[in-house]
Amino acid sequence: MTPAPPAPVALPDLRGRTALITGASDGVGVEIARGLAAAGADLVLPVRSRPKGERAVAQLRASAPGGRIELRDLDLARLDSVAALAADLASERAPLDIVVLNAGIVLLGDRRRRESADGFELHFQTNFLGHFALTTALLPLLRARAARVVVQLSLAAGAARVAWGDLQSERRYAPLRAYAASKVALGLFGYELARRTSGDHGPLTVHLSHPGIVPGTGIAPALRERARDGRAAALAERWGNTPAAAAQPALLAAVTDAAPPCFFGPAGPFHLGGPAASQRPYRRLADPIAGSRLWTVAEGLLTGRAPAS
Numbered sequence: 001m002t003p004a005p006p007a008p009v010a011l012p013d014l015r016g017r018t019a020l021i022t023g024a025s026d027g028v029g030v031e032i033a034r035g036l037a038a039a040g041a042d043l044v045l046p047v048r049s050r051p052k053g054e055r056a057v058a059q060l061r062a063s064a065p066g067g068r069i070e071l072r073d074l075d076l077a078r079l080d081s082v083a084a085l086a087a088d089l090a091s092e093r094a095p096l097d098i099v100v101l102n103a104g105i106v107l108l109g110d111r112r113r114r115e116s117a118d119g120f121e122l123h124f125q126t127n128f129l130g131h132f133a134l135t136t137a138l139l140p141l142l143r144a145r146a147a148r149v150v151v152q153l154s155l156a157a158g159a160a161r162v163a164w165g166d167l168q169s170e171r172r173y174a175p176l177r178a179y180a181a182s183k184v185a186l187g188l189f190g191y192e193l194a195r196r197t198s199g200d201h202g203p204l205t206v207h208l209s210h211p212g213i214v215p216g217t218g219i220a221p222a223l224r225e226r227a228r229d230g231r232a233a234a235l236a237e238r239w240g241n242t243p244a245a246a247a248q249p250a251l252l253a254a255v256t257d258a259a260p261p262c263f264f265g266p267a268g269p270f271h272l273g274g275p276a277a278s279q280r281p282y283r284r285l286a287d288p289i290a291g292s293r294l295w296t297v298a299e300g301l302l303t304g305r306a307p308a309s
Helices: 027-038 050-063 079-092 122-137 139-144 175-197 220-226 230-239 248-255 288-302
Strands: 018-021 042-047 069-073 098-101 148-152 205-209 263-266 276-278
Touching: 018 027, 027 042, 027 050, 027 098, 027 248, 042 050, 050 069, 069 079, 079 122, 079 139, 098 122, 098 248, 122 139, 122 175, 122 288, 148 175, 148 248, 175 205, 175 288, 205 248, 248 263, 248 276
Parallel strands: 018 042, 018 098, 042 069, 098 148, 148 205, 205 263
Antiparallel strands: 263 276
């Protein structure tokens, strides 16, 4: 018998707070946005596709009609788009209380290595480097509000390693390998961000989360099709979460009072699904030496680079 969906996280009253969520035009991201809006938060939704974003806004307004929802343009695979959004928000002195770094891609079925317009491997830039550039550019705004940053990872980050000599999969490429590497990089960034922004002078609160397995998202059918073991796919169907349930770890990270950085994910078998709960962090991601090294690498990749036009 399929287990009942886990109860949603009880969120505090978030009226007067503003939350920015990347990747909120569908899937788990729109459910994170729905949960925050239902608690009273105003939303800023940076999206790559305006039509998808507008459909998401219509859904959100139907379920939480009282809040403000604002669409912004953001393509994490273009540094000019990242810089433009950060500059607009900075010039407006936009109040940002919660930022959820949720957007991500995995190009299953495409064996060809793809690069962004800026010349970076596409998973690496979309899932990690674009988020790094956006978050670091917004640090003055985030510090001013003592904001909370939620870094959304993946189960793939727990099984992957950093290939320091091949960070962008130039020597060895496979879609899932590149995806996992980008999520490891994002996790290292999350823990390093927590280390660098703790303390006085407007500290940030940084937590990390992962959604488990979500059979109802767009990439799930492709994953099942490529699974070598049919039993693994059946296990995911049985124990995975719906998108709404999979949003709960990120929502818990967005409101928990626990000392940062914490790591939240589904508490069910193999962490595939179940209710959101605190979990032991993936040890490699909490390595301060690797985190500092990656931060330096990312700064070097971005320094002096003219964004694509």
